[in-house]
Amino acid sequence: MNKIQMTTPLVEMDGDEMTRILWKDIKDILLLPYIDLKTEYYDLGLPERDRTNDQVTVDSALATQKYGVAVKCATITPNAQRMDEYKLHQMWKSPNGTIRAILDGTVFRTPIMVKGISPVVKNWKKPITIARHAYGDVYKATEYRVPGPGKAELVFTDEQGKELSRQTVYDYECPGVLQAQYNKDSSIYSFARSCFQFALDSKKDLWFATKDTISKKYDHTFKDIFQEVFDKEYKEKFDAAGITYFYTLIDDAVARVVRSEGGYIWACKNYDGDVMSDMVSTAFGSLAMMTSVLVSPDGKYEYEAAHGTVTRHYYKYLKGETTSTNPIATIFAWTGALRKRGELDGLQDLCAFADKLDEACIATIEGGTMTKDLAGLWEGDIPANPVDSRAFLEAIRGQLEQRL
Structure with missing residues (x-):
């Protein structure tokens, strides 16, 4: 088959440890045979960040502002142990935090659902997306x-x-x-606009919750800004799209979420989003089955997996041992970025490829072939067949070939 052509490059941010190994395998097995892949490459692995005094992270974020769409591999945020292990010049900041600050973006995390792995909350039938305002509050207190x-x-x-x-x-x-602790009106406005725009893009209802009855200045400012932005800029667009904006107190929101079927975006302040994103991901099954996208208020997108670099598996890999590391969230980061690039550039075949690769991933798992982490959660009628990472990618490729 002729390879799918791209007109504008993606910003590609490579990462660390086991996810860096999977990154190359995903490209070699699932992408490069089918796409004439155009990327502007940045190595965000810890050694390169140290060598460039973290300038490479800044450059990758600026490139995302230029091209509009990026895909990122998981990266290490170093602690004292990593300082010694990698002989670092200093304890570099989180790359995600640096990129978020430059893009002024909001993080949206959504679980990937498959038949045979049931959410802990039995009435959840559709994914719940957590939108976290990753700025200020207790994290900068x-x-x-x-x-x-x-x-x-x-x-x-x-x-x-x-x-x-x-x-x-x-x-x-x-x-x-x-x-x-503190926050800024400018950051809250950006948070609100990112949430409303993402809800429009995905055609999902948006919920927002704070504790404004207790925090009558701090939390109430969030509530007021969201309402202002919605009324002035998004109400007519939401009405046209057939979606709604709903505000309630955070404790009421938690109760409503547990009773709901899912299928909406839940916007949270920084700490609430930190806690609730882990709760939602675990309740849906696995952090390895959770997508993450950073969206700026002016429509820039950076896709990645919600999980880390899978250090334990990487040390096994270095010893020559075979690992069964789940690549699904990283694959979905690639398909999310490719789909968005296709939408922005009017490349329907690129969008269709991303859809088919997503379908191939789901079909592989639902057919019983999966990594070991999912086998422990499996409730399907077909017996689980746990395989190593490369065999899993090859099985996904087989499903993809059937759809092309």
Whole structure:
């Protein structure tokens, strides 16, 4: 067959450890035989980030701004152990955090559902997408261990040095802890627009939840900005698309989510999204079956798997042992990016290929062939046939060939 042609390159961000090995295998087995793949390549593996003083991460994000679509392999965010293991010059920041900051993007995570692996919540029939505002809040908070009795105050001074507000947080009568967190209107507006745009693109209802009844300034600002953006920019578009925007308190949202059938986008503040994305992914089956896409408010997309670099399997691989590492989320990162590239460039054959590869992945698992992590969750009528990673990719290729 003639290879599918591309007109605009994808930004390709390579990664670390076992997912880096799978990255090459996925390209060799499932992509390059069928697509004249055009990418602008950036090596975000830890050695290259260290060699370039992390400039390669910045360059990859700027390239995403230029070309509009990127696909990213899982990467290591180093700790003290990794500093020693990789002989790093410093403990580099999370590449995901750097890319998010440059693109001003929101992370959307969606489970991949297959027949034979049932969600823990029995009435969930459709995927639930978590949209996490990955900025500020407790992750950038300033903290202080209070040594003893005294007054804690919240003070704001404007750029001219004039004190505009001074409020007592608490009069401590004993030791304790103190924390101050922040957010910005500009980031919340970007978060809201990304969520509304993603809901339109995927034609799904959007839910948003905070605790504005308790947090009457902080959380209420989120609620007010979302409502403003919806009313001014998206209400007519949502009506035309037949989808809805729904706001409720976070505790009510949790109860509604558990009782629902799924099939919507659930937008959460930073901490809520961090917790709920893990809850949703685990309840649907496996973090290895969870897609992740970063969407900027001006329509730039970066696709990746939601999981990490699978370090344990990588050490086995280095010893020459065969591993059964699940590549599904990484494959779906590629198909998501290829589909979006096809949509933006008007390449229907590229979109169709992405759809067929997704179908081939699902059909392979539903036919009983899967990696060992899924075999432990399998409830299908056909006995599970756990295989190693390469055999699994070859089985997917067999299913793909039937569809081309």
